[in-house]
Amino acid sequence: MTAPRLSALIVARNEEARLPDCLASVAFADEVVVVLDRSTDGSARIAQVAGARVIEGAWELEGERRNTGIEACTGDWVLEVDADERVDAALAVAVRETIATSAHAWHQVPVDNYVGDRLVRFGWAGSFGTTSVPRLFRRGAKRWRAQRVHPGLDWTGTEGPKITRGALVHLVDRDISDMLRRLDRYSTAKAADLIAAGDIGTLRANVRRFFSRGFKSYVSRKGYREGGWGVLLALCTGAFPLLSYLKAKLEPEKHGGGR
Structure with a gap:
């Protein structure tokens, strides 16, 4: 029996510094x-x-560019990897063992x-x-929705057991300032999605989400075990939906809601 073919999909923008290690992995x-989305580097x-x-x-x-990549893959299975990630040995x-069985x-x-x-x-x-993350899938089983940040997913077929060996090494932030810049980027994109959807929510609901998500990060997900890093994660996790709402509400002209 022929072994299933595997396609690795990388979606990136101006990532010449991190792309070589990602490709090698x-x-x-x-x-x-x-x-490559609007890339101007090497x-x-x-x-x-x-x-x-x-x-x-x-x-x-984001959903559109990821779907473009998935549709271009010819393997039986697809493994999605971002440029700031590496697949360890x-x-x-x-x-390989998973897709074979x-x-x-x-x-x-x-x-x-x-x-x-x-x-x-x-x-x-x-x-x-x-x-x-649900990154390993049969070609045709996964489709991203048309959203700018963290788009939703539509699946065909059943979910299998989570892979438990090794890890996708994610170089998520360079430092605290980089983490805060990411929060700003994510919330800006999410504000545009909220405006496009015609429902930005309410201040009360998003204040409630600030506390519930922060609690989930720090307590339920055991962020307290990381000391100060756990506090930072709880703050950013809670602030993301609230900041997105405030940008959409207070500055709609900057996020696609102006005339």
């Missing part, structure tokens, strides 16, 4: 597809030299999140970070 795949050349198939374009919505083996359509992959050189294991919650 997915070299075990049968095919590598790189989607990312295309780096990907081509590594043997990847490169698709260049401009997409306003143990996960590479586990992925799985009767399911998709699997969660474990994530190790780093802020600078520090591995932060606890406290990731909500839309600000996670310790597992």
